[in-house]
Amino acid sequence: MSKKVKYLCLIIVASIFVIYVFVASRPIPAETILTPQWFTSLESNYSIAKPVDPSQNTALVPFRLGNRYGYVDAAGNFAINQAQRGYVSITSDYWSEYDKIPESITVHNPANEIAVTIDGTHGYPMFLDKRIFLVNRERTSLSALDDSGQIAWTYDFSSLITTIDAANGFVIAGLLHGAVEILDSNGRRVFSFEPGGSRLAVITGCGISKDATRIAIVSGVDPQRFLLLERYGDTENIEYRTVYHQFLEEGTRQPVHVEFVDNDRYVAFERQDGLGLYDINARTSLKVPLEGQIIEIDKVGDDHILFLLTAQNNNEKRLVAVRFPGELIFEAPFRSNNFFLSRQGSRIYIGGNTTLASFELEKK
Numbered sequence: 001m002s003k004k005v006k007y008l009c010l011i012i013v014a015s016i017f018v019i020y021v022f023v024a025s026r027p028i029p030a031e032t033i034l035t036p037q038w039f040t041s042l043e044s045n046y047s048i049a050k051p052v053d054p055s056q057n058t059a060l061v062p063f064r065l066g067n068r069y070g071y072v073d074a075a076g077n078f079a080i081n082q083a084q085r086g087y088v089s090i091t092s093d094y095w096s097e098y099d100k101i102p103e104s105i106t107v108h109n110p111a112n113e114i115a116v117t118i119d120g121t122h123g124y125p126m127f128l129d130k131r132i133f134l135v136n137r138e139r140t141s142l143s144a145l146d147d148s149g150q151i152a153w154t155y156d157f158s159s160l161i162t163t164i165d166a167a168n169g170f171v172i173a174g175l176l177h178g179a180v181e182i183l184d185s186n187g188r189r190v191f192s193f194e195p196g197g198s199r200l201a202v203i204t205g206c207g208i209s210k211d212a213t214r215i216a217i218v219s220g221v222d223p224q225r226f227l228l229l230e231r232y233g234d235t236e237n238i239e240y241r242t243v244y245h246q247f248l249e250e251g252t253r254q255p256v257h258v259e260f261v262d263n264d265r266y267v268a269f270e271r272q273d274g275l276g277l278y279d280i281n282a283r284t285s286l287k288v289p290l291e292g293q294i295i296e297i298d299k300v301g302d303d304h305i306l307f308l309l310t311a312q313n314n315n316e317k318r319l320v321a322v323r324f325p326g327e328l329i330f331e332a333p334f335r336s337n338n339f340f341l342s343r344q345g346s347r348i349y350i351g352g353n354t355t356l357a358s359f360e361l362e363k364k
Contacts (some may be wrong), residue, residue: 015256031307034348035357036077042068059108060110062090065340065351071110071358074347080112091127098125101323106130107149126167133186135161142171144187153187161354162204163255168212174203180217182208182240190238195219195227204251205258205269214280215240216258216267224251226269226276233346246285248272257294261301266324268306270294275308277326286326292318306328307339307348319350 003007042065060071060079069088070080085177087135093100094115096107103123106119117134118125123134123143134143134151139161143154159177159208169185178201182191193199198220213231218224225247248316249272256270266280292310295317304324311317317339321330340351 018332022196023219032303032361032363034359035362036355037074037347037360039357040072040076040078042066042081042354043357044146059344060092061342061343061344061349061350062092062095062110063340063351063356064088065356067337068304068354069097071095072349073228074358076356076358079110086123089125089127090355093130094125094127094132096125101137105134116145118145120148126164128164128171131166133171135164139147142173142183155183155187155189157181162203163258164209165206167208167210171318172206172208172218173356174206174217176202178202178219179290180206180215180219182215182238184238185273191240193217193229193240195225197225197286198223198251200253202253205256207258207260208262209260209267211264214260214264216260216269216278218248218251218256218258218269218271221251221253226271226272226278228267228278228280234307244278244283244285257297257303259297259299261297261299261306262304262324263302266306268297268301268308270297275322277322277324279325282325288322288326288328290320290328292316295339296341298348300342300343300345302343302345303363305361307338307341307343311339317352 022344039191059095060073062071069084069090070301072077072078072081073135086099094109096105098105102121107115107125109115116238123136126133126135130152132145141154141156144152146152157175159175160174163174171183173181178194180193180203182187184190189216200221203219209215217227224247227242228244230243231240232246233239258269261268265280269276274290276285278285290310292312294308295310295311298307306322309317310320315335315337317334317336319332323329334352336352344348348359
């Protein structure tokens, strides 16, 4: 394909994306706007971009879209952009591509340099809290690796891991039989909890605040519950107390999104037919009704606005913006078989089919 044809195709795709986002949607209120920064094609590596301020943050953003993955910078330039041939784990700190039953695993950093090589593995890499872990094939144990790639510790759970998160040296894992366990940086269990109260006991979602002083849990089916727990006690006798709980709808057995956002002031969690928002300071929770299922949350929620993606079927997606404490201010439908959403501060990164786009959230 010639450069001219690639450029024309990219213009068409970008134009369609702009029409959906800025014409077919309800606009964000006048004081806040989304300004397009660039559109780029994963297949051609050709970018339509605005000039970038040299002082602008150029941190690399990890992406997975369709059968491609890699890192893109604030100007729309790819540091890595390659086709996926196996299984992929990728975060802002590490990435690895591996086989279904890997004999060894090579972990790279975003500069494509080898961080560690893990030989004779019987698990899969997981990157949490700037650390490298291995989860075994049965998803019942977790191992932490040191800087040389050697196993520092291994913890065996009493049931299958259904959801996991980590922050400030702590790991929280939700289990199939309905328990939550928290491990410290040495792999020692410091807290265990079974919410109960449902016909089926399963932890479908959990999250931990940046300082690890709070945990949020979505548990059970028929009914489902949301709980927030806060830490007390010293470093040797850590305990978490339930400070809020709420019965939700019947719920789902599938994993759900649970994120601490807006500098840990809110917990955003997926619930039946909508988004749940818990205000930590006010100790209140509300529901934002949504069409379709939540498939991604921006995990940041800065500027008091949370972006998320919803899907009604395999092809129909919506970019949604919610202003805290719970006002739905923006919906933009688009069609794509795959999706991507990420955020760094006020910069939003969105992907569909083979196109990545970047928008700046600005106040006017």
